[in-house]
Amino acid sequence: MIAFRNGFVAFRPADASDSAAIAGLHSASWRRAYRGILPDSYLDGEIAQERLELWENRLLSSGMNRRLVLLAESASDLAGFVCILLDAEPEWGACLDNLHVRPDSHRRGLGRLLFAEATRWLMSKEPGWPLHLWVFEANPAARGFYDRFGGEVVTRKIKRMPGGAEIASLRYLWRDTQTLLNRLAGRPAV
Ligand SMILES: CC(C)(COP(=O)(O)OP(=O)(O)OC[C@H]1O[C@@H](n2cnc3c(N)ncnc32)[C@H](O)[C@@H]1OP(=O)(O)O)[C@@H](O)C(=O)NCCC(=O)NCCS
Incomplete structure (x- = not known):
């Protein structure tokens, strides 16, 4: 168990039986964070089924050694998750595809812990x-x-999203993962 502000979490990799729980948190997080960005018709409608299909497919497909889906659980409830893909756009390195903390647990340090775990995993799989x-x-x-x-x-692009909206999106890049990890751990950057 790892302490964060107001609680403890345990981390574990997801398996196929976790798809419904991940899709539920993913949908709740998008409804809260993306209201006014993605169409209401999508957020109040098809999102739950669409996210469930995405996670069922992702967790059942092969290639688990080229991605990490890591869950943070607090008293067996899903408090957050992160997904990092090695082969999405490899010319830019690894892709942090999802990072979500349960809306009632924001600003307690959990996002930072998940980001650090994903970064450590990347450094172990693909150093540099x-x-x-x-x-x-x-x-x-x-x-x-x-x-x-x-x-x-480093990039601004209009991306087509689930629900059909075209949304201005930014690519964030960390060229040096050790420096990122130092920042996440609160150590001075070297
Ligand atoms: C983005 C997200 C994962 C951050 O997780 P979190 O657990 O709330 O963040 P942390 O508590 O670890 O924050 C660490 C630091 O990041 C910064 N930070 C976090 N949230 C911030 C905010 N809303 N505004 C400005 N800075 C913020 C702060 O410096 C914070 O440290 P502090 O609380 O000591 O000031 C979370 O807000 C989330 O799930 N958002 C909705 C989904 C989403 O947008 N995901 C990203 C998709 S690309």
């Missing part, structure tokens, strides 16, 4: 690779989080 991710331009909370840990905005 950079890390990148996409974030909506209109998502100030997540951008504040990534800015805090030294992310560099």
Whole structure:
């Protein structure tokens, strides 16, 4: 168990039996963070089924050694998760595809712990690779989080999202994962 502000969490890799719980948290997080960004018709409608299908497919497909889906559980409840893919856009290094903390647990340090675990996993699998991710331009909370840990905005692109909306998105890049990990651990950058 690892302590964070107001609680303890345990980390474990996801398996196929976790798809419903992950999809439930993913949907709740998108409904909260992306209201006003993605269409209401999607957030109030097809999102639950669409996210469930995505996670069922992802957790059943082969290639688990090229991705990590890591869960943070608090008293057996899912408190957050992170997913990192090695082969999504390898010219940019690994892709942090999802990072979500349960909305009632924001700002307690859990996102930072999950980000650090994902970074450590990447460094063990592909030492020296950079890390990148996409974030909506209109998502100030997540951008504040990534800015805090030294992310560099390197690309702006209009991306087509589930639900059909086209949304301005930014690619954040960390060229040196050791420096990122130092920042996440609160150590001075070297
Ligand atoms: C982004 C997210 C994962 C951050 O997780 P979290 O557990 O709330 O973040 P932490 O508590 O670890 O924050 C660490 C630091 O990041 C910064 N930070 C976090 N949230 C921030 C915000 N809303 N605004 C500005 N800075 C923020 C702060 O410096 C914070 O340290 P502090 O609380 O001591 O000031 C979480 O807000 C989330 O799940 N958001 C919804 C989903 C989402 O947008 N995911 C990203 C998709 S690309």
